[in-house]
Amino acid sequence: MQIKSKWMYGVSAIVALSFVFFPRDIFANSLAEDQQKLAQLQSEKATVEQQVQSDAAKELALKNAIATFDNSIHTVELQIETNHVRMASLRAQEHQLGVQLAQNQQELETDQNELAQIVRSEYEDGNVSYLEVLFNATSFTDFLSRLYDLSVVSKTQNQVVQSVKTLQQAIVDKQNEVKASEQQVAQIEAQLQALQATDEALKGEKQHNLAVVEADIQSGKKQQGLLESQIQLTQSDIQAIQAATQAAEQQESNPQYVQQQQAALVPADPNSIIGYAEQFLGTPYVWGGTSPSGFDCSGFTQYVFAHFGVYISRTSEEQFAAGVPVSQNDLQPGDLVFFSTYAPGASHVGIYIGNGLMIDSQDMGVSIDSVFNSYWGPKYIGARRYITH
Template sequence: MNKKTVSVLIALTLAFSTGGSVLAASNNGNGTSSTSSITAVNQQKQDLQIKVEKLDDQISQVMNQISQNKKDIENISSNISANKQKLKESEDSLNTQKQLLNDRMRAMYINGNSSYLGVILNSTDVNDFISRVETVKKIVSSDKQTIADLKAKQTQLAQEKQTLSNQSGKLLALKTDNENKLNKLENDKATQNKLIASLDKKEKELETSAENAKEKKTVAVAAINVQKIRNDAPKITTTDTKSQTAVKTYSQTADHVSSEKTSQIVSSQASNTQATASNQSSSNTQSTVSSNSIVAYASNFLGTPYVWGGTTPAGFDCSGFVQYVYAHFGISLPRVSQDQQNVGTPVSRSDLQPGDLVFFGSPAYHVGIYVGNGSYINAPKTGDVVKIASVDRSDFSGGRRVK
């Protein structure tokens, strides 16, 4: 850490401390401290944030279900088409065999024989009789077997067609149900956004409070630590514009870095325009993964927008972000936070290390990656971006170490 950064941090600390002290000592005109007011607002906001994260989690899960249903529907539709073609071929083959049988019977009738028995009885001598018997036996046996096989196949294919049709109907019904759920959740989310916007406005009126100053200080120090990790981590040249400008974007858009001093600290991360951590290749194995590499790589995506069901740098949801970062190092994680909560080994809050997964709610509805100094990097909620936030939340439900 250079002297300039240290001095900025000291100035920031003093600014936070002074601002917090002044507000803590002030009254709201009724003899009660404004600190209790901002505490109440922060608690209300946190409660709403939890509700929003739960909705985001549900929306993402429904979107995943819809996506999987579409794939299943496409597969079943393809199977139905193939089955119809096979059924048609079997029917054509069966009809051909029937026609051959009818042709033989017609030929026998024209020749004065109304049955296979007539063919046998019209033999000219013993040898001819024996020969005709054997021939008729083979023809009859072959015809019977052919027709039986074709009928069995026809019955089987018809049953498979009905089964696939039933499955397709169920999947279509499930898709419709999921879309209805998604519409409801989106409406609920719109309501929550209005409430959060109202609370954000009230919080900004009291943003110099000691509580807010403490959280911003925690995040600012964590951001400096992340920058140091980035500087020390292996680097590769990349043409990925998003990775190159991620930290700069973060410093411009992250709403919790609102003070001038904090912005100066975090925006210094923009100087690192190379993707960190080792390149994703066959050499990327779990044995080479370090906590710092995970944090360094994750920080490339600061400023990336939250997107429901997002699993790429074009946009992430919380579990999609974590899954993507770990996949870079060859570590496969489940898709949703509830399942990710069961991976690895449990870690208490006091034993958290950079690179650990941190979860909120049980079962988890939110997840992020711990970066140290009581902070974690995460894709928080719709309308927001990947950013660093304090892990000091009432709904923190534990960490997991995955290596």
């Protein structure tokens, strides 16, 4: 083989060249293998498609869950914002009540001082007690007048004091009510913060799962594409094999064509060919190599045969397309044996040396291998004869 990348050339060459003398049993084996491969690929594709559909359902469910958490988080954020406004209002009320308490206390002290001043200014300058005011009366009538005045002042003062105390208690009660509301708002704030944190954590978990599922979907779709390509190639192989089977049957039923191929055989000593080929044992494998410095498989067979005046085509596909087909039971030393390895058709060739062995140039270089071992046996597709014995 020369250019390994020419995969599709190998498919088209199946009909035009490679399988001109492809035995029907080899066709059947290759067709069965490709049909089995196709069934396996289609099964794998169905499994991947099912998994992609399952992942798509998971993706939708996760997106819906994330949207639900987003809505919940938004609602909680609005509640937290409302709670902050309420807390600010309560603290403003508390501050205002504190200011009002201080003002009331100051007004009480002012009223008490004003009443005391009235008493002092009414009777005499300086600080005097109620008894002094009464004992300083000049007559009983003056005493009664003074007593009445003091009782009026005392009553008024008590009323003022009581009024202020009542107002002060109302303010204190209001302060306690506001503080209780603040504690309630603080508890609600803590609950909302915990709910928000939980929603964020669950949303993050769903987002991580979504990323994993989306990656799985992309991987599955990529695998689908690869499987579809392999299915198309395998279907092309099957079609090519079926077409080649028909072409081979037509060729095999044409005695004139078979006689022409047999007449083209060149006289040569197979033992001499094998002996000459064995001189190159250990020669390294070189892709596209056609000389003793390095051979690929078909370059090796072409070089050896050319030494004896037998000129065969360059590639393994072309070599398989010519010569006389030989059944496995009729193999003789000097026949070329062919294998289908990395591509459809004859992608590897060696020289049969007898006893189920061949000499060929493969990855390890020129060596002797068993034609029907566990590796080469399943890949064997047929043989061609170019020399008369």
